[in-house]
Amino acid sequence: MRKVAIVGVGHTPFSFLAEKTVVELFSEAAMEAIISSDLKAKDIKAMFVGNVLGDFSEGQGMVQSFAADEIGAKNIPASRFEGACASGTMAIRDAFMWVASGFYDIVIAGGVDTTSKMGTALGTRTFAMFTDSHYEYPSGLTFPGAFGMLCHLYSVKYGVPLAKLKRQMALVSVQSHKYGQYNKLGQLHNEVTVDEVLSSAMVTSPLQLYDCCPFSDGAAAIVLASEEAARKLTDEPVYITGVGQASSGRYSSQKEYLPRLRARDISVKQAYDMAGIKPEDVDICELHDCFSIASIIAVESLGFAEFGHGGELWENGEADIRGRIPINMSGGLKSKGHPIGATGASQVCDIVKQMRGAVEAQRQVEDVKIGLTDTLGGDGIICNLVLEKGW
């Protein structure tokens, strides 16, 4: 298989109640990615779009087909991917294969959603469709509820007192806002303190308001090209050297693993093995912090901390900008926002910009050569990508 490079990236602002539609938002991100790749829309041979709720938020299905037409990439194959919050990464992983195989030289992939248009309450209920709707949801389970239960399970299983865990979780949110405030494309630009997190409104015990990411609208896209095509277009290609994906089914079917997600263990191993790297080789990571506890659970399976010790990365500054493994320097889902289908693509965009030294100075990590993205969808689809600086 051929090497596949990211040539250009595009990213709309993430916001609450965007005025634009899903088709318009994705088109905006796509055109930025295409123009910054020194290409025209007609050079794009296929489109891969993660979109979860365009049909629910705007009554618009099949957004990819309309977006391809909108940007002038007439008649190209355009596919929509849905794996809940992992949809954008799923679309990129799939686009990777169509280029790696030699079928296409230049394609575009990314994601979009306008989830905030449903409001937080309806959005939360709607999004509960990505649990098992016949056994889990009727018991009252929504995703805040599920992650609340994972907190309690984590505390018991690893013997971390809940008060200590909650302080670690607060530190996760504090760091996300600390860097997210500088991300011009992010949604929230306020700093928060540990005390503010711990005194914010209770959402679902023990998760409080500042443990939870917001609903957001936005889009992100990247242009992928074969190595040969990429070298003609940019001096700064970022290679996708590892891809991983796995699924878990409903929570009850993975109860012997929880709070650890079996799909993440498998997915990230695929990505690391394919790239030929180990966790300690990773210079930066954007991971799926839909809730603060999710970050702590994630870093353990990603190999950055022992199981039961994830929170210490934030206590010790190891996840900070000059730490061992800087995490979510974009602000993460918590501060940058979480337009569901766009999130995975946004993670990729930010790591590419980090490698190019192109993010705001206050959140720029020095000398990023290898990056990892981690996206979690619903009850347990995980997608991981390893990105490597190519110059």
Place this chain on the structure above:
Amino acid sequence: MRKVAIVGVGHTPFSFLAEKTVVELFSEAAMEAIISSDLKAKDIKAMFVGNVLGDFSEGQGMVQSFAADEIGAKNIPASRFEGACASGTMAIRDAFMWVASGFYDIVIAGGVDTTSKMGTALGTRTFAMFTDSHYEYPSGLTFPGAFGMLCHLYSVKYGVPLAKLKRQMALVSVQSHKYGQYNKLGQLHNEVTVDEVLSSAMVTSPLQLYDCCPFSDGAAAIVLASEEAARKLTDEPVYITGVGQASSGRYSSQKEYLPRLRARDISVKQAYDMAGIKPEDVDICELHDCFSIASIIAVESLGFAEFGHGGELWENGEADIRGRIPINMSGGLKSKGHPIGATGASQVCDIVKQMRGAVEAQRQVEDVKIGLTDTLGGDGIICNLVLEKGW
């Protein structure tokens, strides 16, 4: 790229108001495909599922992840594809690439929907999301409306008097029911006459009830394998030798082509060129007859008739079982039913069975070596597959 074969197929009954859920239906089709391939679920390395409305009909998103878990294909990558009615074919085309590239040896692909659970009125309104929801749908456009207008346009553009066109359309439905009555897995088992079609209830002028396919519930799946793996599993591999996909955007953006769909011209050319065949080489075709007029429009772009002369295939018996190009011997969407995400996969299943001499005697075409599937999604995603008998 490697050759890719279909090893086994699975197909639930298509019905109105199935008792099973989307996850259960897809699992049933998947297990039949796996068992008939002499495999176990653990041999399947990835799953690709077309599903359009699981979230609307049952409040179940991400059906693929739960289905993979349900059948015991634990933790495999499972992706959902949405391109309206073309979703199932889109999933198969994508699965093809993951095997052709050498990444996976054995995967499963297919589709499922339980559209009828919404009822015809709500289903029609919901499905209108696959037109442009900001410009087209608010004008009152649903898909019966769109195809009704295409009838009038066809009549005017090609100078076929509407009365003549309506009789040709009726012949399409008559033939679909003629063969569909024998398809044990189909939804409708009654024969209809031209007079019955032309005296059935008016839906949207000039489309009458028997010009329209029903809403249906059901699933279909196929196991795809590399040539090497397939040869160990079956003496009757069916190769996918050509794939095509294209999109059109909203109807208004393709108005210079209509009633011809530009995406179909492009998609089928990709598939024919890749397979190295011409339309006259095709022995059997399953095409997207969501409305009777859709069949007439389709055969022209597929190269089976001159533009403006599609209906003559049914007038002259050329589309019949012993004709030049037997079409929709399964009963098509009209008689077999149309569980949206499953339709493309169902087309593939039926052609594989035709090649294996495994369909009901009354609808078995002799000596099928090359088959073509054609699936249309929403405002204009088209997917085509060329299948070739490998023994």
